[in-house]
Ligand SMILES: Nc1nc2c(ncn2[C@@H]2O[C@H](COP(=O)(O)OP(=O)(O)OP(=O)(O)O)[C@@H](O)[C@H]2O)c(=O)[nH]1
């Protein structure tokens with residue numbers, strides 16, 4: 173740790189990412205050497221946790237939070253955020269392990285939050301000018317664009333990639349949330365977090381990224397995750413328009 177302390181904690185949830193995890197750790201630390209990285213692994217049968225444990229033994233910027241079984245992306249991030257808040261990191265970052273999120277955009281995203289006190293969240297966005305997707309099957313692109321258009325309309329929120337999982341939060345904004353009440357499992361976790369930042373009156377900026385489909389390993393996306401997100405977004409939309417604001 174430098175005298176100034178680490179700039180950020182990059183939280184990376186993993187489930188069966190043995191082929192990807194080493195590369196993502198190298199890419200993150202290459203792009204932001206002053207950051208720390210916490211991998212939250214859910215007892216991956218493919219030994220992802222063992223790989224991270226070995227890397228962590230060599231580099232004190234790398235940490236492993238090993239959980240016993242597949243408990244879902246949302247709870248993995250909440251566990252990682254709590255770990256980071258307890259240790260006083262000023263910024264908390266969300267990033268997938270599958271290589272979809274370009275680590276070289278982290279400096280721009282971190283800058284967007286650090287350079288303006290009013291900004292509480294920077295989203296690495298596929299669906300703003302300058303953003304793009306590479307090698308993504310058409311059905312995934314249609315699903316993501318459709319879900320985001322629907323969410324923007326129903327929630328009345330000006331974010332173009334509200335399901336994105338590549339994010340930099342000001343830690344104080346996460347600290348101000350009641351993390352106990354987050355029970356979203358899939359993509360709607362990202363929507364939930366966005367609404368919670370919005371409810372604090374914080375500004376959200378979108379930094380364009382080039383998103384790549386995963387090359388190794390298999391997707392954990394499921395029909396259930398899509399249905400959960402649709403139902404939740406619709407429910408939150410009604411609440412925001414007609415009643416309780418989140
Ligand atoms: N700890 C933990 N990590 C998970 C869980 N489910 C998914 N992940 C990780 O969360 C990240 C995103 O999952 P992906 O399977 O890539 O989901 P996705 O990006 O929506 O799907 P693709 O676009 O097909 O890759 C990856 O790093 C996964 O390994 C889980 O239950 N627990």
Ligand SMILES: [Mg+2]
Nearest residue numbers: 268270272386
């Ligand atoms: Mg992915």
